[in-house]
Amino acid sequence: MNLSPDQSIMFEAWGIPINATILYTWVVMAFLTGAAILITRNLRPDVPPNRWRTMLEVIVQGIQSQIEDVAGRRDRHLLYFAGTLFLFVAVSNLLLVIPGFEPPTASLSTTTALALSVLIAVPLFGITRRGLGGYLKTYLEPSFIMLPFNIISEFSRGISLAIRLYGNIMSGAVIAAILLGVAPFFFPVVMDVLGLLTGLIQAYIFAILATVYISSATATPNTTEKENP
Amino acid sequence: MSIDWITVAAQIANFLLLMWLLRRFLYRPILDGIDAREVEISDRMQEAVHAKEQAQAEKQSYLDKVQALNVAQSEMTETIRRSAEEQRDVLLAETQKRLQQENATWKAHLDDETHKYTAKMHRAGAEALLSLTRKALNDLADETLETRVAHHLIQQITPMVPDLKRAAGQAAQAVIISQSALPAAVKDELTTELQKAFPQSVVRFETDETQAPGLVLRVGGAQLAWTVESYIDGLSALIDEQLASGGDLKVKSHEQ
Numbered sequence: 001m002n003l004s005p006d007q008s009i010m011f012e013a014w015g016i017p018i019n020a021t022i023l024y025t026w027v028v029m030a031f032l033t034g035a036a037i038l039i040t041r042n043l044r045p046d047v048p049p050n051r052w053r054t055m056l057e058v059i060v061q062g063i064q065s066q067i068e069d070v071a072g073r074r075d076r077h078l079l080y081f082a083g084t085l086f087l088f089v090a091v092s093n094l095l096l097v098i099p100g101f102e103p104p105t106a107s108l109s110t111t112t113a114l115a116l117s118v119l120i121a122v123p124l125f126g127i128t129r130r131g132l133g134g135y136l137k138t139y140l141e142p143s144f145i146m147l148p149f150n151i152i153s154e155f156s157r158g159i160s161l162a163i164r165l166y167g168n169i170m171s172g173a174v175i176a177a178i179l180l181g182v183a184p185f186f187f188p189v190v191m192d193v194l195g196l197l198t199g200l201i202q203a204y205i206f207a208i209l210a211t212v213y214i215s216s217a218t219a220t221p222n223t224t225e226k227e228n229p
Numbered sequence: 230m231s232i233d234w235i236t237v238a239a240q241i242a243n244f245l246l247l248m249w250l251l252r253r254f255l256y257r258p259i260l261d262g263i264d265a266r267e268v269e270i271s272d273r274m275q276e277a278v279h280a281k282e283q284a285q286a287e288k289q290s291y292l293d294k295v296q297a298l299n300v301a302q303s304e305m306t307e308t309i310r311r312s313a314e315e316q317r318d319v320l321l322a323e324t325q326k327r328l329q330q331e332n333a334t335w336k337a338h339l340d341d342e343t344h345k346y347t348a349k350m351h352r353a354g355a356e357a358l359l360s361l362t363r364k365a366l367n368d369l370a371d372e373t374l375e376t377r378v379a380h381h382l383i384q385q386i387t388p389m390v391p392d393l394k395r396a397a398g399q400a401a402q403a404v405i406i407s408q409s410a411l412p413a414a415v416k417d418e419l420t421t422e423l424q425k426a427f428p429q430s431v432v433r434f435e436t437d438e439t440q441a442p443g444l445v446l447r448v449g450g451a452q453l454a455w456t457v458e459s460y461i462d463g464l465s466a467l468i469d470e471q472l473a474s475g476g477d478l479k480v481k482s483h484e485q
Contacts, residue, residue: 006233022239029247036255043258053259060259080256084248104240109233113240 005102006109021107028092028104059087063207070208071215078214081121085114086207093199097192103199108166115162118210119155126217135217157213161206168202350468355461359442362457375407378443379415382455383422386446390426393451400449402431408442410434 005020012018039052049057063083068074092103104110126135139150179187359374366372386393403423405411411419411434420432427448443456 004231006231006236019233019236021233021236022243025240025243029243029250032247033250033254036251036258040254040258040262043262049262053262056255056259057263060256061263064260076256076260079260080248080252083256084244084251087251088244088247107233107236107240108231109236110240112232113237113244116237117241117244 004109005104005107008102020102021104021110024092024095024102025104025110027101028088028095031095032087032091066208067211070211071218078125078211081125081214082207082211085118085210086203089114089206090200090203093203094196096195096199105199105202106166108162111162111166114206115158118161118213119158121210122154122157122213122217125214129218138217157209161209164202164205168198347465347469351461351465354464354468355441355457358460358464359457373412374442375409375411375444376415378455379411379419382444382446383418385455386422386426386453389453393426393448393453396451397427397449400427400430400451402433403427403446403448404433404435406435406437406440406445406447408436408438408440410436 005024008020009017010020010023036056039056043053060079060083063086064074064079067078067082071078089105092105095101096103123135126138129135130138139147141150175191179191363374366374366377370377405419405423416434423430423432423446430448441456441458441461443454443458445456446453
């Protein structure tokens with residue numbers, strides 16, 4: 001039994017082994033991009049919005065509203081980042097219901113990659129927002145004594161993000177596999193339902209925590225102002 | 230549980246690629262569409278506000294025009310009413326004036342008719358009086374009116390000679406005027422009597438149809454009339470009084 005889809009090599013391309021994590025990540029990417037292209041292809045001001053476009057608008061505006069609540073401002077770049085995190089994790093976890101699909105988020109490599117992305121995005125957003133000096137100064141607050149603790153805190157955030165997501169998704173998949181052997185006709189359905197719920201919750205938590213980290217790094221003394229993108 | 234760092238790198242690349250793809254095909258179109266729709270809604274709201282303001286202005290303009298029209302109508306009505314009153318007054322004045330003129334014309338015509346009738350009655354009355362008098366004298370005393378008048382004048386002239394002489398002075402002739410020619414005997418008696426009183430004067434007889442029956446003696450500047458003029462005047466006064474009472478009644482009934 002493979003605990004991680006990284007170990008499942010699906011095929012090789014130009015000599016590079018493509019494991020299940022990367023393959024199913026491409027599937028998720030293709031699904032999201034294809035759906036977005038299909039729905040927004042006829043998006044013109046003179047064409048009234050259809051139900052699919054309305055659904056996308058509700059999703060995007062919901063994400064934007066959550067980011068605005070957390071960050072206290074409207075930031076399109078933060079929307080691109082946190083929104084993509086949420087959609088990727090959520091769709092990966094929701095596609096768990098498809099037989100044979102292995103969610104990429106069940107791979108510690110994927111969650112590590114996403115955590116690293118957050119770990120890199122936090123200083124990038126902070127430097128962009130406050131400048132290099134302003135961002136580095138946050139490590140000395142409230143006192144220079146806190147510098148090592150702040151650095152440890154910064155890295156522990158990423159580790160916790162990665163482990164939390166991986167643990168939840170991987171454990172759900174493993175428990176479902178174990179229960180499948182015990183009661184193959186009842187528990188898989190229950191576990192799938194629970195998997196959908198925990199998948200969505202984990203996607204929300206991951207995106208919200210990333211937004212919180214980035215917001216705290218970009219926070220200025222007067223953060224109540226709302227910016228235009 | 231292990232981390233495949235190649236997969237980690239590939240997943241980071243995949244995530245960045247997915248972020249770019251979603252930014253390109255999802256976020257931007259959706260957010261730009263929402264912004265465009267908000268701008269369109271805002272523009273339409275502004276257009277609606279503008280249209281509402283225009284409608285309000287048009288409504289106000291219409292109300293102003295209606296008010297002005299009402300004012301003009303009231304002024305026109307007042308002008309027409311005044312003009313009608315003036316025309317009515319003018320017509321009434323003209324009618325009254327015409328009525329007064331017609332009344333005056335009618336009154337003048339009535340007076341003229343009355344005058345003609347009175348004159349006619351005078352003549353008829355005088356002729357009747359004279360005719361009756363002549364007939365009565367002729368039937369009862371076998372005398373003519375002129376003869377009796379001449380005889381009476383001869384009897385009355387003697388006591389008046391001194392007064393006549395003072396009034397006549399040195400007159401060259403004495404003229405006796407009658408309505409018709411006097412009989413020769415009467416002329417002789419009158420000539421004889423007058424030459425006694427005025428020896429240096431020549432006696433001459435004339436006739437005047439317009440004169441009342443009787444005799445008029447004219448010596449120089451003195452004149453002595455012995456005619457029925459006063460009787461005819463009395464008869465005329467009686468006729469005038471009767472006509473006046475009858476005419477007043479007619480005029481009153483006509484005015485009513």
